[in-house]
Amino acid sequence: MRCVRVWFKKMGMSRYVSHLDLMRAMTRAVRRAKIPLWYTEGFNPHPYITFALPLSLGMESLCESMDMRIEGDSTNEEIFLMLKSSMPPGIEITDVKDPVHDPKKITFGEFDIFFDCEKGTDELVSLIAEMLNSDELIVQKLGKKGRHKVLKDINLIEFIKEYKIGKLGDRVKLTVILPAGSTTNVNPSLLADEIQKRYAEAVTYSIVRKQLLLENAERFE
Amino acid sequence: MISKEVEKILPLVQKPGRYTGGELNSVVKDKSKVDLRYAFCFPDSYEIGMSHLGIKILYSGANAREDVWCERVFAPWHDMEKEMRERNIPLYALESGDPLSEFDLIGFTLQYELSYTNVLNMLDLAGIPVRAKDRTALTPIVVGGGPCVCNPEPMADFFDIFSLGDGEEISDEIFDLLIDCKKNGSTKAEFLEKAAQIKGVYVPSLYDIEYNEDGTIGKVVPKGAAPEKVTKRVVADLDKVHYPEKFIVPFVEVVHDRVVHEILRGCIRGCRFCQAGFIYRPIREKSADTINTQCRRLCESTGYDEISLSSLSTSDYTHLEELMEKLLEWTEKDKVNIALPSLRVDNFSEKLMGYLSRVRRSGLTFAPEAGTQRLRDAINKNVTEEEMLSTARKSFSGGWTAVKLYFMLGLPTETYDDVAGIAELAQKVVNEFYNNPDRPKGKGVQVSISVASFVPKPFTPFQWEAQDTIDELIRKQEHLLSNVRTKKISVSYHKVNISFLEGVFARGDRRLCDVVEYAWRHGCKFDSWDDSFLFDVWLEAFEKCGIDPLFYTSRKRDYEEILPWDHLDYGIRKQFLIKESKKAYESETTPHCRIQCAGCGSNMINGGKCDALCQSMV
Incomplete structure (x- = not known):
């Protein structure tokens, strides 16, 4: 299991996607991309996906990031390619990197x-x-x-x-x-x-x- | 794409994501390259409409054609409508952002009576005259479908045509005819005449209704070549009919935000109050293989992590265990949860319980519908108290601690003892929990009773019945409440005013069109939403139009009376309904279709085929 930071733009109509809606939309995109996600091991297993800082509804952004924990040995480039084609309209993946800073x-x-x-x-x-x-x-x-x-x-x-x-x-x-x-x-x-x-x-x-x-x-x- | 004007108002409204379009898997075409533009309208909010399976099937089916572009339209919420009206922004379709008035065909699905005012409001928001007679050009043609179309008379003046039965069957023929008429420069009258010749198409303006002095219908006279009876269309084989490979995935959370799969159409049970149980007959099942493949493809194209297997009675699906095995093979690995709504208490097997405990646990809901055995027999629910309690016992042993029970008040032949019986039954379920040594430790039980008010509906054995008055229903609700003696049981019920209005329109006739229009013009819309429901305005509308609503609700009809929907044929023989109605008064049950064919007649509109019949013959 390792953590990757996915960078994306949220431009155009997708600025009307609220933070909660974005979390669901991105989780689905990751599932469509068939990225081997790491699931929590509790009673109700769920993927570990977090966002650096919520964006207000109606605002566009060039610098959104999402951290997720993945299994397997895919490289960042591979993850990037898998994600790129499964994004919902209006959300564009720009990069996948190892996290450098703590969002806090x-x-x-x-x-x-x-x-x-x-x-x-x-x-x-x-x-x-x-x-x-x-x-x-x-x-x-x-x-x-x-x-x-x-x-x-x-x-x-x-x-x-x-x-x-x-x-x-x-x-x-x-x-x-x-x-x-x-x-x-x-x-x-x-x-x-x-x-x-x-x-x-x-x-x-x-x-x-x-x-x-x-x-x-x-x-x- | 939505217009600049719309973009300006989006920051001013709640949940703007409902009005932008551009969701994953929505279909965008080049409008100059299609012959027909079709606006599929759901007369309620985006969250409700996007949860509806029918729209997904018909949207995808229409867009599978190269010459048709089907788009979606929902009713804007109050705040959005206000902004649109202030700025003269017409109602637009989500895919192109083009106003509704530019479309050739405008389809509304009529799922419940209380969405009727929204139909008028949506047409008006698009600048389209609400009455069919005021729309003189060939296009747009306004078509209605869905369950309420089995008695569309209260909406007859607003629609050009109604499509009866399974939409998958009939849509293509309507598209073809309209494309043809556009090319030939036909008039609207010519289109309507030809449309009336399509099996399953009802053109209300081609029928004159004559009334008797007592207000009942004297005669229904078809004009020209319009058929005397319009027969609904049915899909013969669910395995071969179009089913979407992709669902549109909304950004905004909608009510049913998951993959939905219809595993069977129709119902073998014949509960006498249930309209769906009759109008969707004959019973047709889909094969486990088809469902499994289609579910997997849908999960892959949407990224959803939940599948709901939908039907009127899911545990009646003959291959349910086989299907669950096939699904669990991949869903467990892919972390996809399976929901099984509409289970029955009498065939809820240990094995099924085992499957359910392997998927993520949700609440358990059962629908005894009535509190005493006598009344359950009268409505032909065919569920015994012992079956119910044994299912409760099994679920408690299986770790469940919350049970939801659905009931109805105001059923024909109901007494106050039957009402008290609801509370008693719930109490027995509570006792069942505490008497169960295997119950989950350290937890209490919660039994929630949800009580709806019974509304008699067309094409059911209760279509002749008087509906309980508002006052009577309130008294029954109070009686029920006074019989509940523990906090382990919670009771919720429907607003009786809303049920009353539903009752008027369910069995209403054409004279109600004026009432719908009056109420809408005086502010009624979103009537199924408690906060938007303006009962006083409705009462005023009846008064101003000189119509007594009690004529439609509180009057018991004779079997001989001509009913407003008698010229529509849903395959159910009237003699069968009369027989069932008489049996109700004897509290006599009718076995379900797989035990013995009750002779409803619906197989005759499907070439004699009915999946329940095949079963009993094997």
């Missing part, structure tokens, strides 16, 4: 937020710059207080590690690094929603998770 060490995520608006992009760029250059950008985040869910005010500026604003044709692209992981997590849609709210014109956005980072900004692999 993930601290940050890098995201691209693409804004589409019908009217000029220049005003939007300057609005975003103005918002991110101020000292305070208070938004409400759904948090837990004991067993209850409560809305908490947080200052987004304190959490944004890095950002870059650019234009891409008639779209505005905001690249941002935010806390992601089991201890602190700030969903980039909080920022995108706030921008959407403050902008006078109708604007839609989409978010792509590009990579996950460790505390020392090293890439999670």
